[in-house]
Amino acid sequence: MTITLQAFNKINDYEWEIPADYRPDMRVPVRFFASRRLLEDALGDRSVEQAVNSTTLPGLVGRVAVMPDVHQGYGFPIGGVAATRYPEGVISPGGIGYDINCGVRLLASVIPLEAGQPYLEDLALALDQKCPSGVGVKGGRALKPAELENVCRQGSAWAVKHGFGEPVDISRTEAGGCLDGADPLSLSHQARERGQGQLGSLGAGNHFIEIDVVEQLFDAKAAAAFGLVEGCLALQIHCGSRGLGHQVCTDYVQSFQDAVRRYNIKLPDRELVCAPMDSPEGRNYLSAMRCAANYAFANRQVLAVHAREAFEQVLAGKVKNWHLRLVYDIAHNMGNIETHEIDGRKLKVCVHRKGATRAFGPGAPGLPEEYKASGQPVLVPGSMGTESWVLAGAARAMELSFGSCCHGAGRVMSRSAAKHAVRGEQLKRELEAQGIHIRAGSLPGLAEEAPQAYKDVSEVVKVVIETGLAKKVALLKPLAVIKG
Amino acid sequence: MKKLLPEGFREVSHGADAALEVWARDLPGLFRQAAQGMYALMGATPTRANSTSRTLSLFASDDESLLVAFLSQLLFLLEQESLLFTNIVLELQPGNLKATLEGIPPGSIQREIKAVTFNDLAICQEERLYRVSIVFDL
Numbered sequence: 339m340t341i342t343l344q345a346f347n348k349i350n351d352y353e354w355e356i357p358a359d360y361r362p363d364m365r366v367p368v369r370f371f372a373s374r375r376l377l378e379d380a381l382g383d384r385s386v387e388q389a390v391n392s393t394t395l396p397g398l399v400g401r402v403a404v405m406p407d408v409h410q411g412y413g414f415p416i417g418g419v420a421a422t423r424y425p426e427g428v429i430s431p432g433g434i435g436y437d438i439n440c441g442v443r444l445l446a447s448v449i450p451l452e453a454g455q456p457y458l459e460d461l462a463l464a465l466d467q468k469c470p471s472g473v474g475v476k477g478g479r480a481l482k483p484a485e486l487e488n489v490c491r492q493g494s495a496w497a498v499k500h501g502f503g504e505p506v507d508i509s510r511t512e513a514g515g516c517l518d519g520a521d522p523l524s525l526s527h528q529a530r531e532r533g534q535g536q537l538g539s540l541g542a543g544n545h546f547i548e549i550d551v552v553e554q555l556f557d558a559k560a561a562a563a564f565g566l567v568e569g570c571l572a573l574q575i576h577c578g579s580r581g582l583g584h585q586v587c588t589d590y591v592q593s594f595q596d597a598v599r600r601y602n603i604k605l606p607d608r609e610l611v612c613a614p615m616d617s618p619e620g621r622n623y624l625s626a627m628r629c630a631a632n633y634a635f636a637n638r639q640v641l642a643v644h645a646r647e648a649f650e651q652v653l654a655g656k657v658k659n660w661h662l663r664l665v666y667d668i669a670h671n672m673g674n675i676e677t678h679e680i681d682g683r684k685l686k687v688c689v690h691r692k693g694a695t696r697a698f699g700p701g702a703p704g705l706p707e708e709y710k711a712s713g714q715p716v717l718v719p720g721s722m723g724t725e726s727w728v729l730a731g732a733a734r735a736m737e738l739s740f741g742s743c744c745h746g747a748g749r750v751m752s753r754s755a756a757k758h759a760v761r762g763e764q765l766k767r768e769l770e771a772q773g774i775h776i777r778a779g780s781l782p783g784l785a786e787e788a789p790q791a792y793k794d795v796s797e798v799v800k801v802v803i804e805t806g807l808a809k810k811v812a813l814l815k816p817l818a819v820i821k822g
Numbered sequence: 823m824k825k826l827l828p829e830g831f832r833e834v835s836h837g838a839d840a841a842l843e844v845w846a847r848d849l850p851g852l853f854r855q856a857a858q859g860m861y862a863l864m865g866a867t868p869t870r871a872n873s874t875s876r877t878l879s880l881f882a883s884d885d886e887s888l889l890v891a892f893l894s895q896l897l898f899l900l901e902q903e904s905l906l907f908t909n910i911v912l913e914l915q916p917g918n919l920k921a922t923l924e925g926i927p928p929g930s931i932q933r934e935i936k937a938v939t940f941n942d943l944a945i946c947q948e949e950r951l952y953r954v955s956i957v958f959d960l
Contacts, residue, residue, distance in 0.1 A: 385837065409837045410836065411837070411839070411941075412957045413941055435959075436936045436939075473932075474931070531902055532898070532902065543934050543936070543960050584959075588894050588938070592894075595883060608943055749837055752835040753840060753960065782865070
């Protein structure tokens, strides 16, 4: 059945809801956070149908929330947030994604643009050399089996213990850079094998490292807390759990095909397969997912240290203070056990965020002391060549979206269409003409990530600001992009 | 309407990821075409090196699960052992696949496929052709 605009109840200009009685198999309503134009974009692919499908999972509470950067995924839409009652509700690997704990890390500096500008090309080259990127690329250090197990158990703390970073980095990482309950016994041999060689690598696809300038501040107090200085350089790292995470999701989506039959769970799409969290299958997946999440935290921690080394190599002796300070590290493909107030009652739930960022507001538990007043930093990278946003989580996100917000611009054009519409070489020239240095492993890959393939990130951000899911803190403009 | 070859694949548009439509006269052919289509999506081209043999034995509860398991194994072997399989011989029985594979290292790979998904995956048989659409996570 094709879903049209008529299926939605308009709550206000930026909130639209499909009620739970729209389709007989829906268990909860689905709330879209979108302008009318963004909602019409969503109706152009299958993301609305996928959001409705995701409301059929057993044990859902509240509503499924859909962010304004939504686009078609597989099973869940990208930009979907769903919470299931813990522990009797289900967990769905497809609701978290193959790149478990794919996320963004933002580092700030006090390097003024005019001091760093002459060295941008050298910085991009040094970052490219120190942060391995590309398809199936290995990291700089092969882990022994026991080391991999420690990475999976300890996450960022393993990296800091082994000289990759500073203790303060851990507190400025979501969940302290480590999810409890990660048991490497839940990983397949193949997941382990893939994980051993890839720590400290960026990968390919839409993963990137980007040097930005802090173009504008909107909330001086929050920006000061985050360490963001107008006119100074910043750095974003976007990547995840590499082959280990992909293999965990592959393994469990495969094995849950039988679990749904065992637990008599009926679903409209096989990619939505799930298992009760208090079942052996559910517990094993939770454990493996946490291993992959911790691996991703450690991966971004190691990459950040290599980025710091690149800055030191290029800028030492030329710029007064080249240090990169971690602002925050956030996940946007994750399953977290959290407590939320639903219908006036505090409930423990598993929040599935698939292409959605945690956005805890002021005073929320688990935030570092320095961010308690502002709310957590929410990082919203734009498409390549366009601006990115630093937001702060707000109280309404806790009421409306299980403390979640958008994670990027969101695709509006398929990769194949982008490749036909844009030539990688020409795009590189155009971006360089705008003063953005590009280092890309694959020119066709670059074309797939062209800015015109994405929604306008400013419009996406406007929605989350208008609905109160987050507050504006700073606008970043890109200066150099390194892609796998 | 353009006449289809008896076996083949073509890329179909998908929002953020990539999808293939695959067809063949029998199931082993469908699996082989799916493998070739996946390699084509990745822009993986073979070199002229000596080939290496591998065998696979996979079990799953239905043909779709076998297809995902088979393609996922090929992704794993490409990433971990740098093997692109140019000769694929398959025996398929309900719930079981045996493969004899000849592979060589790829020259280059343009695009990473993270995983093979079950999204709307259903092998169907119509007009003496097996057909399937496969969505890949990029």
